[in-house]
Amino acid sequence: MAIVLRQSEPDFETxxxxxxxxxxxxxxxxxxxxxxIIHRVRTxxxxxxxxxxxxxxxxxxxxxxxxxTSAEIDAAVASAPVATVEALKLARDRxxxxxxxQMPQDDRYTDPLGVELGSRWTAIESVxxxxxxxxxxxxxxxxxxxxxxxxxxxxxVVMVVPSPDGKLNPLVLVAARLAGVSEIYRVGGAQAIAALxxxxxxxxxxxxxxxxxxxxxxxxxxxxxxxxxxxxxxxPSEVLIMADSDNDPDWIAADLLAQAEHDTAAQSILITxxxxxxxxxxxxxxxxxxxxxxxxxxSASWRDYGAVILVQDLEASLPLxxxxxxxxxxxxxxxxxxxxxxxxxxxxxxxxxYTPEVIGDYVGGSNHVLPTARSARFSSGLxxxxxxxxxxxxxxxxxxxxxxxxxxxxLARAEGLDAHGNSVAIRLNL
Amino acid sequence: MAIVLRQSEPDFETxxxxxxxxxxxxxxxxxxxxxxIIHRVRTxxxxxxxxxxxxxxxxxxxxxxxxxTSAEIDAAVASAPVATVEALKLARDRxxxxxxxQMPQDDRYTDPLGVELGSRWTAIESVxxxxxxxxxxxxxxxxxxxxxxxxxxxxxVVMVVPSPDGKLNPLVLVAARLAGVSEIYRVGGAQAIAALxxxxxxxxxxxxxxxxxxxxxxxxxxxxxxxxxxxxxxxPSEVLIMADSDNDPDWIAADLLAQAEHDTAAQSILITxxxxxxxxxxxxxxxxxxxxxxxxxxSASWRDYGAVILVQDLEASLPLxxxxxxxxxxxxxxxxxxxxxxxxxxxxxxxxxYTPEVIGDYVGGSNHVLPTARSARFSSGLxxxxxxxxxxxxxxxxxxxxxxxxxxxxLARAEGLDAHGNSVAIRLNL
Numbered sequence: 001m002a003i004v005l006r007q008s009e010p011d012f013e014t015x016x017x018x019x020x021x022x023x024x025x026x027x028x029x030x031x032x033x034x035x036x037i038i039h040r041v042r043t044x045x046x047x048x049x050x051x052x053x054x055x056x057x058x059x060x061x062x063x064x065x066x067x068x069t070s071a072e073i074d075a076a077v078a079s080a081p082v083a084t085v086e087a088l089k090l091a092r093d094r095x096x097x098x099x100x101x102q103m104p105q106d107d108r109y110t111d112p113l114g115v116e117l118g119s120r121w122t123a124i125e126s127v128x129x130x131x132x133x134x135x136x137x138x139x140x141x142x143x144x145x146x147x148x149x150x151x152x153x154x155x156x157v158v159m160v161v162p163s164p165d166g167k168l169n170p171l172v173l174v175a176a177r178l179a180g181v182s183e184i185y186r187v188g189g190a191q192a193i194a195a196l197x198x199x200x201x202x203x204x205x206x207x208x209x210x211x212x213x214x215x216x217x218x219x220x221x222x223x224x225x226x227x228x229x230x231x232x233x234x235x236p237s238e239v240l241i242m243a244d245s246d247n248d249p250d251w252i253a254a255d256l257l258a259q260a261e262h263d264t265a266a267q268s269i270l271i272t273x274x275x276x277x278x279x280x281x282x283x284x285x286x287x288x289x290x291x292x293x294x295x296x297x298x299s300a301s302w303r304d305y306g307a308v309i310l311v312q313d314l315e316a317s318l319p320l321x322x323x324x325x326x327x328x329x330x331x332x333x334x335x336x337x338x339x340x341x342x343x344x345x346x347x348x349x350x351x352x353x354y355t356p357e358v359i360g361d362y363v364g365g366s367n368h369v370l371p372t373a374r375s376a377r378f379s380s381g382l383x384x385x386x387x388x389x390x391x392x393x394x395x396x397x398x399x400x401x402x403x404x405x406x407x408x409x410x411l412a413r414a415e416g417l418d419a420h421g422n423s424v425a426i427r428l429n430l
Numbered sequence: 431m432a433i434v435l436r437q438s439e440p441d442f443e444t445x446x447x448x449x450x451x452x453x454x455x456x457x458x459x460x461x462x463x464x465x466x467i468i469h470r471v472r473t474x475x476x477x478x479x480x481x482x483x484x485x486x487x488x489x490x491x492x493x494x495x496x497x498x499t500s501a502e503i504d505a506a507v508a509s510a511p512v513a514t515v516e517a518l519k520l521a522r523d524r525x526x527x528x529x530x531x532q533m534p535q536d537d538r539y540t541d542p543l544g545v546e547l548g549s550r551w552t553a554i555e556s557v558x559x560x561x562x563x564x565x566x567x568x569x570x571x572x573x574x575x576x577x578x579x580x581x582x583x584x585x586x587v588v589m590v591v592p593s594p595d596g597k598l599n600p601l602v603l604v605a606a607r608l609a610g611v612s613e614i615y616r617v618g619g620a621q622a623i624a625a626l627x628x629x630x631x632x633x634x635x636x637x638x639x640x641x642x643x644x645x646x647x648x649x650x651x652x653x654x655x656x657x658x659x660x661x662x663x664x665x666p667s668e669v670l671i672m673a674d675s676d677n678d679p680d681w682i683a684a685d686l687l688a689q690a691e692h693d694t695a696a697q698s699i700l701i702t703x704x705x706x707x708x709x710x711x712x713x714x715x716x717x718x719x720x721x722x723x724x725x726x727x728x729s730a731s732w733r734d735y736g737a738v739i740l741v742q743d744l745e746a747s748l749p750l751x752x753x754x755x756x757x758x759x760x761x762x763x764x765x766x767x768x769x770x771x772x773x774x775x776x777x778x779x780x781x782x783x784y785t786p787e788v789i790g791d792y793v794g795g796s797n798h799v800l801p802t803a804r805s806a807r808f809s810s811g812l813x814x815x816x817x818x819x820x821x822x823x824x825x826x827x828x829x830x831x832x833x834x835x836x837x838x839x840x841l842a843r844a845e846g847l848d849a850h851g852n853s854v855a856i857r858l859n860l
Contacts, residue, residue: 081844083840116781248856254852336825348823351824359854378638378659394795397784419684420688423787
C-alpha cells in the first residue's frame with residue numbers, strides 16, 4: 001500500500017520533506033569495473049568489444065559482426081506487424097512535426113554603436129544513441145532520442161544496442177530505420193559507451209552520447225563526459241496526478257499503474273482534495289493490480305514509493321507540486337488551464353481528463369525523455385537543443401574599437417591582465 | 431618556443447592528431463577529500479563551513495560572519511575607482527542587452543487533429559554562483575555569470591567567494607551588486623559547493639550551481655550533479671587565430687599573449703598561410719614577453735602549448751579549425767565573413783582585424799564563459815538558456831484521444847506494457 005499524507009495533520013511538513021528526500025535508486029558501486037572496461041576498449045578497440053560481448057552478452061561478435069547490416073534491418077522491417085509499423089510511423093511523424101518547432105533561430109544584428117553581434121546554431125556532427133537490451137529495449141525510446149537528432153541535422157546518428165544471447169528486439173531496428181539512424185552496432189554496457197567516446201577499428205567516435213542505460217552505462221557516461229557531451233543521467237520514471245473528485249477512480253488508477261509497471265523504483269503519486277475519492281483510487285489500484293501481467297513490478301513500486309497526498313484545496317497544493325517537480329504531471333480537473341500558471345517545475349504537463357500520460361509516451365509528439373528525481377527544478381526534457389550548439393559572433397570596426405576599447409583596457413588593468421589591455425591598446429595606438 | 435606544424439610536411443596529420451590529443455590539465459586526485467568535505471557540510475552545516483574556512487582560508491567566520499553584509503558591499507562600491515565602476519556598468523549593460531535577445535519564446539499551438547501542444551519556459555528559482563578567490567577573482571566573470579541569470583528571471587542568485595586571509599577583491603562585490611546578486615557568502619572550495627547543494631543553517635540550498643573553480647570545486651560539482659544542476663566544467667582558456675599576412679604581427683602576438691597570460695595551461699594557436707608572417711609573429715611574441723608583467727605565466731603557456739600551424743591556404747584550413755574546436759576563434763583576414771559558413775565548431779568567433787578576443791572578455795556583450803578543450807564540438811557558451819527550463823504541455827479531448835489512442839495501445843502492446851495500454855483503453859471503452 002502506498003503511503004497517505006494528509007496536509008491537515010500537524011506533522012505533514014516533516015513527512016512531506018522526508019518523502020521528497022527518499023532515494024529511489026540503488027547506487028551500485030560499479031565505478032572501478034567501468035574504469036577498467038573503458039581502459040581496455042581504448043587500448044584494445046574491437047578486440048575488447050568482442051571479449052566483453054562474449055562475457056556479458058554470451059554472443060560471439062567475431063562471428064556475428066559488430067555492425068548490424070542493412071540486410072538484418074530489412075529482415076526486421078519485413079517481420080514486423082503492419083499495425084505496429086504504422087503506429088511507429090505515426091509516432092515518428094508527430095515527434096518530427098513537434099520538434100521542428102524547437103529549431104532555434106540564428107540571430108545577427110548591429111547595435112547602436114555599430115558593433116555586429118550574433119548567435120549561430122549548428123548541429124553536432126555525430127551523436128551516439130544508447131539503447132538498452134532485453135525487456136527495456138523500447139522502439140518508442142529510439143524514436144524519442146533519434147528523431148530530434150534528425151530534425152537538428154546531425155549527420156551521423158550511431159546506435160548501440162546489446163544483443164544478449166543473440167536476441168534483439170526487431171522493433172528497435174525498425175524504429176532506428178524510421179528515425180534515420182545511420183549506423184547500428186550490437187554492443188552494450190560500458191564497453192559500448194567507451195567505443196562511442198573513443199572509437200575502435202569498427203566504430204568511429206562521436207561527439208555526444210545520449211540515451212538511458214543501467215548503472216554501468218550511467219557510470220561510463222559520467223566518466224567520458226568532457227571527452228564527449230552526454231545527456232542527463234535518467235533515473236526511474238514518475239508521475240504526479242492532481243485529480244478532483246469528478247474523475248473516474250478507475251481512470252486515475254490506470255494512470256498510476258502505467259507508471260508503476262515500468263520499474264519497481266518507479267513512483268506514482270496522487271494529489272486530491274477529496275479523501276473518499278482518494279480511497280476509491282486506492283481500491284481501484286488494488287483491483288487492477290490483480291489482472292495486470294506486470295503486477296509484480298507494479299505492486300512493488302506502488303507499495304514502496306506510491307503516495308496519496310490529501311489536501312484541502314487543489315489550487316493551494318501547487319507549492320507541493322512544485323517541490324515534487326515531477327517528470328510527468330497530470331492535471332485531471334475541471335478547467336485544468338487555471339492551474340497551469342502556478343506550475344513551475346515539471347518535465348511535462350498533461351491537461352484534462354482525456355490526456356493520460358501514456359499518450360505522451362508514444363504519439364503525442366512531445367518528447368518522453370524527461371527530467372526525473374526532482375531535476376525538473378533545473379533541467380528540461382530532451383529536445384532539438386540537445387543536438388545543436390551555439391557560437392557567438394562579434395565584429396568591430398576601428399570606430400567601434402575606439403568606442404569600447406578604453407573600457408576593456410580599464411577592466412583588464414583592474415584585473416591585473418596587462419596583455420589583455422595591450423591587445424586593445426596596440427590597435428588604437430594607446 | 432611554441433611548436434610549428436607545417437601542413438606541407440608528410441607527417442603533418444600524425445603530428446596534428448597528437449597535438450589535438452594533448453591534455454593541458456593536471457588531473458589532481460582530490461575526489462576522496464571532496465567526498466569527506468561534502469559529507470561534513472551535509473551533517474554539520476555552518477560549523478563545517480567555519481572549520482574548513484579556518485583551515486583552508488585562515489579566516490574565522492564565527493567572528494567575521496558567513497554572509498557578507500550590505501554594508502560591506504556599500505564600502506566596496508565606495509572604495510572602487512569611478513572609471514572601473516563605469517566600465518563595469520558599460521559591460522553589464524551590454525551583456526544585458528545581448529542576453530535579452532536569447533530569451534526563448536513559449537510555444538502553444540493546436541495541430542490539425544485538434545491536439546494542443548506546447549513548450550513553456552520558466553526560470554530556475556535559485557542559482558549558486560561560484561567565484562574563485564585570490565588572483566583569479568574576476569569581476570568580469572561575475573557579470574558574465576550573473577547577468578544572464580538576472581535576464582532569465584532567477585529570483586535568488588547566491589554568490590560564494592572565498593576570502594583567503596580575509597582578503598576579498600572589492601570589485602567582485604561591486605560587480606555582484608551591479609548584476610543583481612541577492613546573497614553573498616565568504617566561503618569557497620568544495621565546502622561552498624556542498625553548502626549551495628544541500629544548504630546549511632545560514633545558506634539555503636539552490637537548484638543549480640555555475641561558475642569556474644579549482645580541482646576541488648570541479649570535483650565537488652561533479653559529485654552534487656543530480657541533486658542540483660551544474661554548468662560545464664571549464665578547463666584552461668584557449669585562442670585560435672586565423673591570420674593572413676596583411677596583419678601587423680605585433681597585433682596578433684598581443685592577442686596570443688592575452689590568452690597565454692591567463693594560465694600556464696592556457697593555449698594560443700596561430701594558423702597562417704605565410705611562413706614569413708608566422709615567423710614575424712613568433713618574433714613579436716618573444717619581444718612582447720620581455721615587458722609583460724605576467725611573463726612567467728605567459729612564457730610557460732606559449733612554450734608548452736603554443737602552436738603555429740602553417741597551411742597552404744587559409745580557406746582550406748577550415749577542417750583543421752573545426753577539429754581544434756577552439757573556445758575563441760579570431761579570423762583576422764580580409765573579408766572574414768567568407769570563412770564564417772565553413773566554421774562549425776567554435777565557442778565564439780571574432781571577425782576582422784579590429785575585434786581582438788579581449789573585447790569579448792569584457793564589453794562586447796556576448797558571454798565569455800565558453801566551451802574549452804574541444805567541447806565546442808558538442809556544447810555552447812553560457813546563455814540565458816542555462817537559467818531556464820522547458821516544460822512540455824499536451825492536451826487532448828475525447829476526439830483526439832479516439833484518433834491517437836489506438837496507435838498508443840498498439841505500441842504499448844508491442845512493448846509489453848499492458849498498464850500503459852489500459853490507461854488509454856479504459857477512457858475509450860476499448
